[in-house]
Amino acid sequence: xxxxxxxxxxxxxxxxxxxxxxxxxxxxxxxxxxxxxxxxxxxxxxxxxxxxxxxxxxxxxxxxxxxxxxxxxxxxxxxxxxxxxxxxxxxxxxxxxxxxxxxxxxxxxxxxxxxxxxxxxxxxxxxxxxxxxxxxxxxxxxxxxxxxxxxxxxxxxxxxxxxxxxxxxxxxxxxxxxxxxxxxxxxx
Numbered sequence: 376x377x378x379x380x381x382x383x384x385x386x387x388x389x390x391x392x393x394x395x396x397x398x399x400x401x402x403x404x405x406x407x408x409x410x411x412x413x414x415x416x417x418x419x420x421x422x423x424x425x426x427x428x429x430x431x432x433x434x435x436x437x438x439x440x441x442x443x444x445x446x447x448x449x450x451x452x453x454x455x456x457x458x459x460x461x462x463x464x465x466x467x468x469x470x471x472x473x474x475x476x477x478x479x480x481x482x483x484x485x486x487x488x489x490x491x492x493x494x495x496x497x498x499x500x501x502x503x504x505x506x507x508x509x510x511x512x513x514x515x516x517x518x519x520x521x522x523x524x525x526x527x528x529x530x531x532x533x534x535x536x537x538x539x540x541x542x543x544x545x546x547x548x549x550x551x552x553x554x555x556x557x558x559x560x561x562x563x
Contacts, residue, residue: 381501381502384498384501385498385501385502387494387498388495388498388499388521391491391494391495391498391525392495392521392525394487394491395488395491395492395495395525395528395529395532396528398484398487398488398491398528398529398532399528399531399532401484401532402484402488402531402532402535402536402539403535405481405484405535405536405539406535406539409539409542409543412543412546416449416546419445419449423445423446423449423553426438426442427553427556427557430556430557430560436560437560437561438557438560438561440457440561442557443457443557443558443561444457446553446554446557447554449550450470450550450553450554451473452466452470452554463558463562467551467554467555467558470550470551470554471547471551474543474547474550474551477543477547478540478543478544478547481536481539481540481543482536482540484532484533484536485533485536485537485540486533487532488528488529488530488531488532488533488536489529489530489532489533490529491525491528491529491532492525492526492527492528492529492530492532492533493526493529494525495521495522495524495525495526495528495529496522496523496525496526496529497522498522499518499519499521499522499525500518500522502514502518503515503517503518503519503522506518
């Protein structure tokens with residue numbers, strides 16, 4: 376029975392390595408998505424900041440429907456919901472849930488990347504130690520290369536995704552704050 380455990384452990388090595396490699400590819404793709412989102416946001420950031428400063432400085436000023444529609448578009452919301460009498464609390468709650476769902480995907484890789492790296496580190500150590508006990512230094516070095524490369528890849532995935540998570544969380548919190556402020560001022 377105990378001889379089955381090393382076999383099971385070794386059987387997990389290739390799936391762990393494949394998951395790590397796919398995690399690296401996904402985190403690089405997420406970096407591209409973050410860059411695209413940054414470039415899109417950069418186009419209108421100063422315009423929105425100036426608009427908000429104007430409304431903060433002048434308590435009597437109200438945003439026009441065009442300003443509100445532009446802010447909705449920038450946040451990825453449908454500006455057509457401004458027609459009629461929508462429930463803005465529900466809109467903001469839905470926006471917040473959508474952003475949390477988007478951040479949860481990134482957060483998954485923040486947690487799984489290092490776990491897979493640790494698994495990829497520990498699995499080859501068993502055969503490496505057995506190779507060392509039989510005097511096969513080449514097999515030991517091969518197993519250690521796999522172990523340490525897995526650690527680096529897992530930490531890379533976790534660090535990249537954590538950075539993406541922090542940046543996006545800041546952006547989405549700012550969007551939500553801006554939307555709440557403009558909607559309160561528009562309804563006043």
